[in-house]
Amino acid sequence: MPTELSRREFSWVLGGPQGGGINASAEIYAKALTRGGLHVFANIEFHSNIMGKHSYYRVTAAPIPVRSHVDDIHMLVALDQESLFGDAAERKHYPSHTGHVHQVAPGGSIVYDADLKIEPAQFGRGDIHLYPIPFFEVLEEALKAVGKGGQSRKYIVMRNTVALGASIGVAGYDEELLFEAIRSEFKGRKAEAAEMNVAAARAAAAYARSHFDARPDRRLAPVPIEQRKNRMLIKGFQAVGIAKLRAGLGLQTYYPISPATDESVYLEAKGPQYQCTVVQCEDEIASINMAIGAAHMGVRAATSTAGPGFALMSEGFGFAAITEAPGPVVFLWQRGGPSTGLPTRTEQADLQFALHPAHGDFPHIVVAPGDIEESFMDSFESFNWADRYQVPVVVLLEKFLASSLFSSEPIDMSKLQIDRGFIYQPADADGDGYRRHAITADGVSPRTLPGMPGGIFSTTSDEHDPEGHITEGIENRIAMMRKRMAKLQTAAKEIPAASKFTLHGPRQADLTLVAWGATKGAILDAMSELEADGRTVNFLQIRLMRPFPADAVAAILRSARLTVLIENNYSAQLGALIAEQTGVALDHHVLKYDGRPFSRNEIVEGVRAALSEQRKEVMVSHA
Amino acid sequence: MPETAAAPASKKFSLQQYKTEVHVDWCPGCGDFGILSSIQQALFQLQLPPYKVAMISGIGCSGKTPHYIDTYGLHTLHGRALPVATGAKLANNQLTVVAVGGDGDGYGIGAGYFLNSGRRNIDMTYIVFNNGVYGLTKGQASPTLAKGLKTKSMPDPSIQEGINPIAVALGAGYTWIGRGYALDVKSLVSLIVQAINHKGTSFLDVFQTCPVYNDLRTKEWYAGEDIGRTRIRRLDADPTWNPVVADASSIEEIVEKKTRALHASYESGDNLAVGVFYSIDLPTYDDQLATKVPALKEHPLVDLPLYQRDVQPLFDELA
Ligand SMILES: Cc1ncc(C[n+]2csc(CCOP(=O)(O)OP(=O)(O)O)c2C)c(N)n1
Numbered sequence: 002m003p004t005e006l007s008r009r010e011f012s013w014v015l016g017g018p019q020g021g022g023i024n025a026s027a028e029i030y031a032k033a034l035t036r037g038g039l040h041v042f043a044n045i046e047f048h049s050n051i052m053g054k055h056s057y058y059r060v061t062a063a064p065i066p067v068r069s070h071v072d073d074i075h076m077l078v079a080l081d082q083e084s085l086f087g088d089a090a091e092r093k094h095y096p097s098h099t100g101h102v103h104q105v106a107p108g109g110s111i112v113y114d115a116d117l118k119i120e121p122a123q124f125g126r127g128d129i130h131l132y133p134i135p136f137f138e139v140l141e142e143a144l145k146a147v148g149k150g151g152q153s154r155k156y157i158v159m160r161n162t163v164a165l166g167a168s169i170g171v172a173g174y175d176e177e178l179l180f181e182a183i184r185s186e187f188k189g190r191k192a193e194a195a196e197m198n199v200a201a202a203r204a205a206a207a208y209a210r211s212h213f214d215a216r217p218d219r220r221l222a223p224v225p226i227e228q229r230k231n232r233m234l235i236k237g238f239q240a241v242g243i244a245k246l247r248a249g250l251g252l253q254t255y256y257p258i259s260p261a262t263d264e265s266v267y268l269e270a271k272g273p274q275y276q277c278t279v280v281q282c283e284d285e286i287a288s289i290n291m292a293i294g295a296a297h298m299g300v301r302a303a304t305s306t307a308g309p310g311f312a313l314m315s316e317g318f319g320f321a322a323i324t325e326a327p328g329p330v331v332f333l334w335q336r337g338g339p340s341t342g343l344p345t346r347t348e349q350a351d352l353q354f355a356l357h358p359a360h361g362d363f364p365h366i367v368v369a370p371g372d373i374e375e376s377f378m379d380s381f382e383s384f385n386w387a388d389r390y391q392v393p394v395v396v397l398l399e400k401f402l403a404s405s406l407f408s409s410e411p412i413d414m415s416k417l418q419i420d421r422g423f424i425y426q427p428a429d430a431d432g433d434g435y436r437r438h439a440i441t442a443d444g445v446s447p448r449t450l451p452g453m454p455g456g457i458f459s460t461t462s463d464e465h466d467p468e469g470h471i472t473e474g475i476e477n478r479i480a481m482m483r484k485r486m487a488k489l490q491t492a493a494k495e496i497p498a499a500s501k502f503t504l505h506g507p508r509q510a511d512l513t514l515v516a517w518g519a520t521k522g523a524i525l526d527a528m529s530e531l532e533a534d535g536r537t538v539n540f541l542q543i544r545l546m547r548p549f550p551a552d553a554v555a556a557i558l559r560s561a562r563l564t565v566l567i568e569n570n571y572s573a574q575l576g577a578l579i580a581e582q583t584g585v586a587l588d589h590h591v592l593k594y595d596g597r598p599f600s601r602n603e604i605v606e607g608v609r610a611a612l613s614e615q616r617k618e619v620m621v622s623h624a
Numbered sequence: 625m626p627e628t629a630a631a632p633a634s635k636k637f638s639l640q641q642y643k644t645e646v647h648v649d650w651c652p653g654c655g656d657f658g659i660l661s662s663i664q665q666a667l668f669q670l671q672l673p674p675y676k677v678a679m680i681s682g683i684g685c686s687g688k689t690p691h692y693i694d695t696y697g698l699h700t701l702h703g704r705a706l707p708v709a710t711g712a713k714l715a716n717n718q719l720t721v722v723a724v725g726g727d728g729d730g731y732g733i734g735a736g737y738f739l740n741s742g743r744r745n746i747d748m749t750y751i752v753f754n755n756g757v758y759g760l761t762k763g764q765a766s767p768t769l770a771k772g773l774k775t776k777s778m779p780d781p782s783i784q785e786g787i788n789p790i791a792v793a794l795g796a797g798y799t800w801i802g803r804g805y806a807l808d809v810k811s812l813v814s815l816i817v818q819a820i821n822h823k824g825t826s827f828l829d830v831f832q833t834c835p836v837y838n839d840l841r842t843k844e845w846y847a848g849e850d851i852g853r854t855r856i857r858r859l860d861a862d863p864t865w866n867p868v869v870a871d872a873s874s875i876e877e878i879v880e881k882k883t884r885a886l887h888a889s890y891e892s893g894d895n896l897a898v899g900v901f902y903s904i905d906l907p908t909y910d911d912q913l914a915t916k917v918p919a920l921k922e923h924p925l926v927d928l929p930l931y932q933r934d935v936q937p938l939f940d941e942l943a
Contacts, residue, residue: 231943232943233939233942233943234942235939235942239938239942242938243935243938243939246933246935246938247933247935249930249931249933250930251715251925251926251928251930252711252714252715252925254711271938273916273917275930275933275935276917276919276920276925276928276930277917277930278714278913278916278917278925280710280714282707282740283736283737283739283740284736286704286707286736287704287706287707287710287736287737287740288707290700290701290704290707290708290711291707291708291710291711291714292711293700293708293711294680294698294707294708294709294710294711294712294713294714294715295711295712295714295715295925296711296715297698297708297712298678298711298712298715298716298719298926299715299716299926300714300715300716300925300926301930302711302715316701316704317701317704320700320701320704324698411939412939414935414936419931430675450926451675451678451696451712451716451719452675452676452696452716452718452719452924452926453675454673454675455675456675457674457675457694457695457696458696458697459644459690459691459696459697459698459699460697460698460699461690461691461698461699461700462683462699462700462701463699469697470646470691471688471691471699
């Protein structure tokens with residue numbers, strides 16, 4: 002049964018060769034829609050390649066909130082042949098995809114370059130509308146109009162803008178909003194380019210309107226002006242970067258790796274004006290250890306990486322924990338593993354790794370935000386936790402979140418509080434009696450800021466006494482282990498429940514979905530569709546993975562009638578954690594490990610298949 | 625062991641103030657004692673307030689050094705002293721940061737950081753206790769042990785070449801390169817003082833005897849008892865020796881000074897050059913950061929007002 006969202010959304014895909022400017026064009030389109038008051042969610046898929054391979058940007062928009070994409074495409078805008086039919090022609094044995102034509106919904110449309118000379122019959126689809134636009138010719142006309150006739154070759158990248166203009170013309174959207182969005186992208190030195198691009202978009206929209214009679218079934222319209230809200234378009238890496246600056250980040254270290262690099266490069270660009278330093282290191286071992294050195298000296302420090310880099314950080318992580326450094330906070334942007342895996346694709350397969358990042362027993366905190374706002378809040382709070390409990394923290398994120406674009410309302414920053422934890426003020430310069438690793442009931446020892454007279458301490462990665470000197474003494478060992486581990490209980494007590502998990506929907510329901518991280522958007526959007534099947538649905542989203550809110554989660558799950566776990570991995574890693582912590586085994590698992598994020602349909606169909614076919618485990622992959 | 629000098633009345637900090645009461649658990653006669661004492665004396669000579677110094681070490685016998693010096697101390701991981709020291713210095717550029725570790729620590733497992741710290745040129749000092757063996761793990765060959773040598777804990781002679789740390793340091797871009805001998809404390813103190821005073825990363829390799837595992841490079845061997853003269857050759861005994869680059873913009877001069885240093889570092893096994901090999905004044909990483917964040921010229925990062933930032937403009941850019 003169609004839901005309001007499935008009736009009103011508009012799914013638009015722009016496909017073309019990587020490096021050909023499709024990102025910029027799709028983001029202009031997203032901006033034009035956001036400014037028209039629509040909710041927008043956009044995600045990009047690309048290869049680990051610099052230029053030439055197929056990439057596509059999908060923008061889903063609706064007059065009501067939308068946080069996910071669907072399998073259906075309502076309008077496909079193709080810059081090349083591969084976007085239409087895939088790469089089977091070049092890669093006979095293992096084609097990487099079959100193009101997007103087959104995903105276009107009946108009544109939907111395809112806008113493409115007439116110069117590709119594709120016969121309508123080649124599409125094999127009598128149920129869709131085709132809009133071949135002579136990109137080059139339209140561009141030539143537009144350039145002539147702004148006094149740049151005969152220069153189409155030079156400005157060939159503007160084919161993208163032609164495609165964009167044509168698609169807006171076909172969809173029937175407000176063209177002025179597109180022009181405004183183009184102008185806002187090309188400001189300052191690029192202002193001349195703005196007018197050329199506007200001319201190209203205008204000419205293309207006019208061409209599309211005047212050359213075709215048939216219109217696609219689904220149209221795109223802005224919401225009435227008085228209902229438009231001021232929304233920004235933000236990606237996960239930006240939300241995290243801004244949160245870190247707000248939290249007082251002093252040093253960010255990194256070694257380039259997809260999909261973590263964007264966040265560090267963002268901080269490199271924005272950091273200096275906020276007196277934040279960013280160091281590109283020689284490897285991830287250096288990255289984490291540099292951050293630990295800074296944390297011990299009292300500066301808030303972080304490092305960002307993906308699975309392969311996190312693997313190298315293992316040793317440093319344990320070092321931070323045993324020396325009770327206040328941090329660092331490690332931002333782990335998950336991608337498809339194992340090993341180099343799928344560098345530019347998404348996955349949720351590092352949860353168990355983040356929970357067990359190093360040898361030995363030690364306390365640390367792991368938090369996994371599910372959307373833009375949670376990414377901001379959890380990134381901010383993680384620095385408070387690192388300082389307060391003197392532990393390393395992992396913020397577990399996903400490629401999907403890093404690079405997806407969300408139209409978001411302003412984040413409420415009014416309640417943010419910096420908490421640097423307990424900093425010891427020496428009574429005198431001798432510092433007699435100061436014990437950096439003093440045994441305490443809550444596990445937290447007094448720390449000083451090196452450079453202070455009276456605050457001198459020594460610490461070591463070896464087991465140590467309260468003064469930080471090496472000892473293998475038995476009683477000390479037991480006391481130190483207990484003291485360090487006690488920090489987990491302290492943190493569990495103090496961290497508010499709202500940061501630990503959320504039960505979305507009614508307290509009791511026929512069906513309880515369980516998940517974590519960035520599948521949140523698709524699950525929330527899918528709930529109304531699952532409810533339309535005639536059952537009530539709620540959704541337990543777990544955020545704090547360590548210390549795990551075992552009692553609360555156990556209580557919810559024990560009273561749940563039917564549970565379905567949804568994860569973007571092969572081995573149901575949250576399911577394992579829940580079983581370990583609560584003894585509860587979830588009834589069904591819906592899993593996806595093709596390196597792509599869940600579409601809303603995959604959630605719905607996966608859950609339906611699990612329930613109707615009584616299958617313990619269902620794998621979905623509609624791509 | 626060298627004698628302990630009492631603090632002259634004019635000195636604020638006594639030598640004693642640089643020492644802890646922690647039991648030193650090195651083997652009797654270990655060359656590490658000479659290096660420890662030299663570091664303490666250098667800090668004393670420089671009158672650096674102990675609370676303004678951070679000693680940062682790797683893992684190994686040498687890694688225990690910070691426990692014996694009464695300053696801030698981080699005894700880190702095997703091979704990772706340099707990155708930790710770098711982070712510490714970036715956080716607080718008013719601290720004197722001294723990284724120490726063994727030759728296995730620095731040239732083996734930590735080789736990547738040895739190389740990259742040279743090109744980064746943070747204002748800190750790195751001292752390597754070079755004994756030709758992995759001391760703490762009981763005497764396996766270290767990266768500096770020459771091919772064909774077999775110490776008493778090795779079943780067979782080494783079939784790999786030893787590396788030349790001075791040559792590597794020249795290539796890596798260290799702006800001050802020196803070498804000392806653990807048992808010549810007087811010269812070593814002077815080298816450490818110069819190394820700490822140098823602005824940029826100073827690298828000091830120190831020949832260190834390991835009487836328990838390295839039965840080849842003994843005190844007697846360095847003294848040249850078998851050849852009738854010391855094997856240690858002091859570079860400063862040569863009146864023509866001038867390791868300082870006067871014009872840092874002159875590639876010719878840099879190449880000439882590096883070439884001389886390289887020659888000195890490759891002298892035969894019976895002539896072991898010690899002293900300052902190379903020195904140049906170049907902008908430090910810290911200086912360059914301060915061009916991006918000018919407040920760092922006056923205050924360390926840890927003291928900057930980082931917690932009241934107005935990030936609203938960053939959101940506004942996305943609207
Ligand atoms: C990752 C790692 N690998 C191995 C070790 C074991 N280990 C401890 S000390 C050491 C070698 C020490 O030799 P060196 O660095 O030359 O220092 P020395 O003891 O001679 O001062 C090794 C291999 C370790 N601590 N960590």
